[in-house]
Amino acid sequence: MIVRLKLSAFRQTRWHEYAIRFGLGGAVTVTAGVIASAFGPVVGGLFLAFPSIFPASATMIEKHVRERMEKAGLNGSRRGKEVAALDATGAVLGSYGLAAFAVMIWALIEKAQLWAFVLASVTWIAVSALAWLLRRKL
C-alpha cells in the first residue's frame, strides 16, 4: 500500500499543539466571516482558501522530526526542514484539488446545495490524489 496510516503519530503530538491548531483554525474562519461581512462575498471568498492548516502543521512536523533525531544523538535541523518541505509539496498538489472544489461549489451550489458539498469534497480528494499520483510517476 503506497499510502498508510501511522497511528503512533498521535503520541508525538502534545495537547497544546492540538489547541493551537484549533484556535488558529477558528480564528481564520471568524476572520474570513468578518471580511465577507465587511467587503462582500467576492472579497470574502478569497479567504476561504487562506492557509489555515499548513503553517501549524509544518512547524509541528519540523519540530517532531528534529526532536526524534536529537533523541538519537543526531542533528535533526536539516532533516526537519526537508520533511516539512515534503509536506509543502503535498499542499501545492492539494491546492489543485482545492481549486477544483471551488469550481464545483460555484457551478453547483445554486442548483443542488447538499449535493454541491458532497461532489465538491469528492472532487477535492480525487483531483488532489490524482495530482499526487501523477507527480510520483513523472
Next chain:
Amino acid sequence: MLEYVLRFLAGGIAVSAFAVLGDLLRPKSFAGLFGAAPSIALATLFMTLEQKGAHYAALEGRSMIIGAIALGAYSWTVCLLLKKFMLSSLAATTAACAVWFAVAFGIFRLVGLQ
C-alpha cells in the same frame, strides 16, 4: 456574536480534523494534500448558505478559486524557503503569507471580479 462563536467552533473542528488526518498519513507528501483541505470552506459555506443564500455562497466559491491558486503559490514558496534558504518552518510559513496576499489580490485585480 453567536454566529462568530459558531464559526470559531466549526472552523476549529474542521481544521483540526483535517490536520490530524494529515498527521497520521504517510508518506508525508500525501499527508501534505490535507494542508490544502477545504476546511474553512466547509465550516463557513454551510452557515453562509443558511444565512445569506446560495447565490452569495456561489460568489464566495468563485473567489475561492483565486484563493486556491494563491495557496498553491504560497505552498510552493514555503517549499523553496525551506529547502533552498533553510529557513525555519515558522519563518517560512509566515513570510510566504505575503505571497498569498500578492497572488490572491493580484489575480483578483487582473480578473476584475465584481
